[in-house]
Amino acid sequence: MSELEARIATLADKTLLLLDDDAALRTRMGRALEARGFDVTLAGSVAEASDALRVSAPAFAVLDMRLEDGNGLKVVEAIRERREDARIVMLTGYGAIATAVAAVKAGAVDYMQKPADADDVVKALLSVGEAPEPPENPMSADRVRWEHIQRVYELCDHNVSETARRLGMHRRTLQRILAKRAPR
Numbered sequence: 001m002s003e004l005e006a007r008i009a010t011l012a013d014k015t016l017l018l019l020d021d022d023a024a025l026r027t028r029m030g031r032a033l034e035a036r037g038f039d040v041t042l043a044g045s046v047a048e049a050s051d052a053l054r055v056s057a058p059a060f061a062v063l064d065m066r067l068e069d070g071n072g073l074k075v076v077e078a079i080r081e082r083r084e085d086a087r088i089v090m091l092t093g094y095g096a097i098a099t100a101v102a103a104v105k106a107g108a109v110d111y112m113q114k115p116a117d118a119d120d121v122v123k124a125l126l127s128v129g130e131a132p133e134p135p136e137n138p139m140s141a142d143r144v145r146w147e148h149i150q151r152v153y154e155l156c157d158h159n160v161s162e163t164a165r166r167l168g169m170h171r172r173t174l175q176r177i178l179a180k181r182a183p184r
Contacts, residue, residue: 007126008037013059016125017052019043019075020064025114029062032118046070050078057082060125063108065092065099076106076167089124091116093151114147142183149177 004177008014011162018037018105020026023044030040043049052058053075061079063072072090079086089113090103100111110124117137137148148158149167154175156162 005036008122011037013184014039015056015058016060016062017043017049017058017079018062019046019049019067019072021045021067022060022064029116029118029121034120035061036118036122046072046075049075052142053078053082059086061085061086061088062121062125063064063088063090065090065103073102073106076108078104081106083094087125089121093123093147113144140183146177146182149174150182152176 014037016033018026018030018033018040021032021044026042026044030042034040041052041058043052045174046067049063061075063075065072066069076088076090079088086107088108090100090108091114092099092111093114103111109127112120112124120136149163152166153160153163156166160174161171164174
């Protein structure tokens, strides 16, 4: 049993709400958190999360910032209304300082960029008044850039010209980047 699993085992309330509209990530992260000892409830939308909150207020939450039917900050506020001591971590595909500040002001204890490792999420959930440790395997700058480009490309419905315009780069340059494999 790892140190994190031992800390989780001592918790009186292990309920956790996991909200993400990416089904694959939600399932993977949900299994990983259950394996570490949490009692996980999965939600794929703000509406599903609201329904789950009507049943019970979780002690922990891992929430996506941007969802198809709204913003994860509304769920943070709803959790805070029902349970002041809940520990909430926000996940996002967009690493922007403004959204990180908004998440912390709303009541999140940490703000992490996707893809996040389950151990890093658990460390953030369990940290009390201590500065979070830097990640064991941080993404390279090339990988962060590639992830950002891929996310904007998806949001533009795989339209290369629109993605290039929004990113401020030449369309052919973007096509070359999209044709390559993801950097490590």
